[in-house]
Amino acid sequence: MLLESLIPLFCVFLIISFCSNINCHILSHNNHHNNHHSPSPLFIFGDSILDVGNNNYINTTTLDQANFWPYGITFFHFPTGRFSDGRLISDFIAEHAGLPLIQAYLQPGKHGFYDGVNFASAGGGALVETFQGSVIDLHMQLKSYKKVKKWLIKEHGYVKARKRLKRGVYLFSIGINDYMSLFVTNSSKFLTSYTKPHYVNMVINNITSVVKEIYESGGRKFGFLNVPPVGCLPALRSINPERNGECYKQVSSYIRLHNNAIFHVLQDLTINLPGFKYALYDFHTSTLQRLKHPSKFGYKEGKTACCGTGQFRGIFSCGGKRVVQEFELCNNINDHLFWDSFHFTENAYKQIAQEMWSNKNYVHHTHHLSYTIKDLFHLP
Numbered sequence: 384m385l386l387e388s389l390i391p392l393f394c395v396f397l398i399i400s401f402c403s404n405i406n407c408h409i410l411s412h413n414n415h416h417n418n419h420h421s422p423s424p425l426f427i428f429g430d431s432i433l434d435v436g437n438n439n440y441i442n443t444t445t446l447d448q449a450n451f452w453p454y455g456i457t458f459f460h461f462p463t464g465r466f467s468d469g470r471l472i473s474d475f476i477a478e479h480a481g482l483p484l485i486q487a488y489l490q491p492g493k494h495g496f497y498d499g500v501n502f503a504s505a506g507g508g509a510l511v512e513t514f515q516g517s518v519i520d521l522h523m524q525l526k527s528y529k530k531v532k533k534w535l536i537k538e539h540g541y542v543k544a545r546k547r548l549k550r551g552v553y554l555f556s557i558g559i560n561d562y563m564s565l566f567v568t569n570s571s572k573f574l575t576s577y578t579k580p581h582y583v584n585m586v587i588n589n590i591t592s593v594v595k596e597i598y599e600s601g602g603r604k605f606g607f608l609n610v611p612p613v614g615c616l617p618a619l620r621s622i623n624p625e626r627n628g629e630c631y632k633q634v635s636s637y638i639r640l641h642n643n644a645i646f647h648v649l650q651d652l653t654i655n656l657p658g659f660k661y662a663l664y665d666f667h668t669s670t671l672q673r674l675k676h677p678s679k680f681g682y683k684e685g686k687t688a689c690c691g692t693g694q695f696r697g698i699f700s701c702g703g704k705r706v707v708q709e710f711e712l713c714n715n716i717n718d719h720l721f722w723d724s725f726h727f728t729e730n731a732y733k734q735i736a737q738e739m740w741s742n743k744n745y746v747h748h749t750h751h752l753s754y755t756i757k758d759l760f761h762l763p
Contacts, residue, residue, distance in 0.1 A: 422481045423604070423760050424499035424547060425473070426531075428524050428593070429556035431505030431726060432608065433473045436464025438505045440489040443517045445704045447506040452702060453690060453712055457729050466505055467722050468689070469729030472608075473501060473554060475736030480552075480760045488527050496531050497539075499551065508561040509589035514568075521557055525593050532600055548601035552759045555594075556608045556666075558645075561586045562637045563613050563725075567622070583640040591648055595656075603658045604759040606739070607649065608666040609642040609746070615674055617688040618724035621697025628686075628694070642667055646746055660762065662745065662754040669735060669744040673720050680734060681717070688721040689713035689728065699724040 427433050431449075439450045448464065449455075455462040458469030464487070465471050477485050477499075485501045486494060494500065504519035511520050519527075535544035565582075577585070594605060613619060614631035623631040649661050677685030690701035692710045700707040701723040713719055722728045727735075738744050739756045747753045754762075 421498070424497065424551045425477055425480065425482055425485050425554060426499050426528065426551050426597075426602075427473050427485060427501040427503050427554045428521060428528075429503040429554075430507045430560055431466040431503075432556040432559070433471060433501065433503035433554065434464065434466065434487070434505045434507075435471060435473065435485070435501050435503070436487040437489045437501070437503060437519060439464040439487070440491070441504070441519065443506075445702075446699070446706075447504075447514070447517050449505070449702075451704050454702060457716060466726040467729050467732060468716050470732060471729075472556070472732045472736045472739070473503075475733055476554065476739065476756060479736065479740045479757070488531070496534055497547070500531055502527050503556070506560055507557070508559075508564065509557050509586045509593075510561050513561050513564050518560075521589060521593050525596060528597065529600070545601050549603055550763070551602060552604045552606055552756070553594075553597055553602050554606040554756075555590070557590055558586055558610045558641055559613055562610065562634060562641065563616075563619070565637070566619065566631065566634055579637055579640060583637060583644055586641060587644045587648055590645070591652070594652065598652075598656055598659060603660060604762060605649075605659070605661045606756050606759060607645065607661060607663045608739075609645055609663060610638050611666045611670040612674070613638055615670070615686075616725050617686065617691065617695035617697040617721055618699055619697075620686065621694045621724075638667065660754055660759065662739070662756050662759055664735075664739045664756070665744045665746050666735070669738060672744075673731065677720060680720075681730070682720050683715075683718040684713075685720045687719070688723050689716050689719040690723045695724075696721075697724050 438448050449466045450462045450464045452462055455465060456468050474484055482498050485499050488500050488502050502524035506514040506518035507520050509521045511522060513520065532548065535547060612630060612635060614634035619631040619634055620628060623629060646663065649663055652659050673680050674685045686695055688696035690696065690710060690712050692698045692700050692707065698707050699705055700710040703710055716728055717730045719728055720731050742755050745753055745755060
C-alpha cells in the first residue's frame with residue numbers, strides 16, 4: 384500500500400525534474416547563442432492567464448492549481464501548472480522575442496534570471512484581500528521581483544543589472560480576480576462597503592503603485608492586458624442569477640470602469656514618468672470578437688468550455704481534483720475558445736499573443752505613440 388502511494392509522488396518528481404531540465408537546456412542553449420546580443424528580458428506579473436506554475440509550490444487548494452491531468456495535455460503532454468491544455472500568452476511572447484520558456488519564480492532548481500522570470504500566481508489580484516491566503520498577490524510578486532533585482536546586482540554588478548532591468552519588458556495581466564472574487568465567493572462586505580468606482584479605484588491604485596516601484600528600479604517598458612469580459616466566462620454564465628445563459632451583467636459593469644481607468648492611468652504615467660513606455664492590449668474586445676464570431680477565428684464553440692461539467696461546462700471541475708469531481712473532456716480542443724470554466728485554450732492564447740506581438744486589438748490613444756509588445760522588445 385505504501386509503495387502504491389509513493390508511485391504518484393515519484394511520477395510528479397520525474398515530471399518536475401524533466402520540466403526543469405527542458406527549461407535549463409533551452410536556457411543554456413539560448414544564452415550561448417545570444418551571448419553578444421541577448422533579447423530584452425521578460426518579467427511577468429499577474430494571475431492564471433500568465434502563471435506557468437508558481438502555485439505548484441505554495442500552500443493552496445486545487446482551485447488555484449493546475450498540476451494534474453488533463454492540464455498540459457496538448458503541448459507538454461503532462462501538467463506543468465499552466466491553466467490551459469498547453470502554452471500560455473507569456474510562453475508565446477517569449478518565443479516571438481527569441482527567449483527561452485520563462486520559468487516560474489518558485490520553480491526549484493538553478494535560476495539565471497538573466498532572461499527574466501515569471502512571478503504570476505493563479506487567483507492573484509491587485510488587492511491583498513483577493514483570495515487572501517491561497518495566492519500570491521501583486522505586492523508579494525513585487526517583493527519577489529526586488530529579490531531578483533538584488534540577485535542581478537550581486538551577479539552582474541550594479542551598472543549591468545540596472546541596464547538589464549531598463550531593457551526588460553514587464554508584462555501584466557491583473558485585475559480579473561479582484562472583480563470575479565466578488566461574485567464567486569461570499570464577498571458581500573465588499574459589495575456593500577464600497578461603491579463600484581471606489582472599489583475599482585483601489586484596484587487601479589494598487590496596480591499603479593507596483594508599476595511606479597518597478598519604474599524606480601529601472602523598468603521603462605510595460606505591457607498590459609486589460610480585463611476581459613469576465614461575466615462571459617463559462618463559470619460566470621452558469622451562475623448568472625438571471626439564468627438565461629447570457630453574460631453576467633453586474634460583473635461587466637466593474638470591468639468597464641476598470642478598463643477605462645487603466646487606459647487613463649497609463650496615459651498619465653507616460654506624461655509624468657520620463658521614458659515610460661507601454662503597450663495596452665485590448666483583451667476585452669478581442670475576447671468579445673471571439674465570443675460573437677467564433678467561426679471567424681476557427682472555433683466551433685465560443686461559450687461552452689472543453690473541460691468541466693454542468694451548463695457551458697461552467698462548473699470548475701476539470702481534472703476531477705476539485706470540489707466537484709465529475710467532469711467531461713471535449714473531443715477536439717481546438718474547436719473551443721475556452722479550455723475550462725475560466726481559462727482559454729492554447730490555440731486562443733497563441734492567437735492573442737500573435738495579436739499582442741503585431742498590431743491588432745491595441746488601445747490606441749491620440750496624445751502619445753502607441754506601442755505593441757514587439758515594439759517594446761525592439762526599443763533600447
